[in-house]
Amino acid sequence: MGWEDDMVSSILRAEEDNIMAEVRRQIDAGVAASEILANCNRGMVELGERFSEGSCFLPELMFGGMIMKSILAELGPLLEKSGKAAKTGGTIVIGTVEHDVHDIGKDIVVMTLRGVGFEVIDLGVNVPPQGFVDAIRLHRPLVVGLSVLLTTCFKAVEATTEAIRQAGLRDGLSIMVGGAAAGDLLRINAGCDYYGKTAIDGVKYAGSLAAAQ
Ligand code: B12
Structure with missing residues (x-):
């Protein structure tokens, strides 16, 4: 078994030290x-x-989440370091949509964006549509990123884009969506x-928009 498979099984067994x-x-x-x-x-x-098949339960998910947080603490500075020299430019507002508290994937997106030189305003998790609207007014970003891990939160994604439109902020703004529940x-x-x-x-995607400016 290579180190890659070792890592997968350590996560499944919640062996944080390993x-x-x-x-x-x-x-x-x-290794990158x-x-x-x-x-x-x-x-x-x-x-x-x-x-989802019932062979592990919420505590295991929570342990997995905690281990990923420790891994991100270790890898985050490496992901962000390259950004100090890069000059991509532009601001990005990002958050996990309302009623969803998953933040590990969003945090990776944040660190990777910072790694290539974007200024990222991270709104955190469970962000109501108005939270995105207020941040867009304040920071005038190039792109807004929405993260969604729960299919039950699709409505929150729709409510967010609708609130942005209603606030008259949609023109000239790009909205990207991602996370395990998202798709085309x-x-x-x-x-x-x-x-x-x-x-x-x-x-x-954000890089291609910045380059076209
Ligand atoms: C860890 C975890 C938790 C932890 C979260 C800890 C934390 N701080 O985030 C805890 C225990 C809190 C949790 C709770 C719940 N969870 Co949960 N959780 C997970 C699990 C196992 C891993 C998520 C994760 O971190 N993945 C690793 C990251 C790196 O992946 P990612 O988020 O997909 O991100 C990558 C990409 O998607 C992308 N990305 C992410 N965001 C964005 C945004 C943009 C703009 C872009 C471009 C890209 C992008 O970049 C990342 C790296 O490439 C998933 C399983 C799965 N398949 O995702 C279930 C899962 C998401 N959870 C699930 C469920 C059901 C729940 C609960 C409802 C359980 C319950 N009964 O209470 C609650 C809901 C709580 C809430 N209101 O949000 C289901 C959702 C099912 C569905 N279809 O809706 C899943 C899929 C498990 C399953 N198969 O049943 N969970």
């Missing part, structure tokens, strides 16, 4: 932070599948401009 030691070993060996994160993500997806159908139904499957997709 996985943190492995993360540090891979950093020292020069994004590659390490992609493997951890595989573990989280499998954890979610076990939860949601993008279309909620009137977003772009669906990003991964953090890197979101960064590429």
Whole structure:
């Protein structure tokens, strides 16, 4: 079994010490932070599948979340470091939509965007539509990012884009949506401009908009 599979099984067994030691070993060996994160993500997806089929429960999801937070604390500075030299420019407002408290994927998007030089206003989780509207008025971003992990929160995505439109802020603003529950159908139904499957997709999209300015 390679280190990649070791990481996945450490997440599934909630072996935080093992996985943190492995993360540090891979950093020292020069493996890219994004590659390490992609493997951890595989573990989280499998954890979610076990939860939905009833072979693991909420405490396991919570442990998985806590381990991912520790991993992000270790890898975040590496993801963000490259941004100090980069000059992508532009502001991005991002948050997890109302009634959804999942923030690990959003945090990865935030760190990766900062890593390429964007200024990112992170609104956190459970952000009501008005929270996005107020932040757009204040910061005049190039892009707004919506993260959604629960299918029950699709309505919150729609309510957010609608509130932005009603506030007269939609023209010239790009809205991207992502997170495990998101997809192209949601993008279309909620009137977003772009669906990003991964953090890197979101960064590429924002980068292409910044370059076109
Ligand atoms: C950890 C976890 C939790 C933790 C969250 C901890 C935290 N701080 O975030 C806790 C325990 C709190 C939790 C709670 C719940 N959870 Co939960 N959770 C998960 C789990 C296992 C992992 C999520 C995760 O962090 N993944 C890792 C990150 C890196 O992946 P990601 O978020 O998808 O992000 C990547 C991309 O999607 C993308 N991305 C993310 N956001 C954005 C935004 C933009 C703009 C872009 C471009 C890209 C992008 O970038 C990231 C990196 O590439 C998932 C399983 C899964 N498949 O996702 C279930 C899952 C999301 N949870 C689920 C459920 C049901 C719940 C609960 C309702 C359980 C309950 N009965 O209480 C509650 C809801 C709480 C709430 N109101 O939000 C279901 C949702 C099912 C559905 N279809 O709606 C899932 C899918 C599990 C399952 N298969 O059943 N959960």
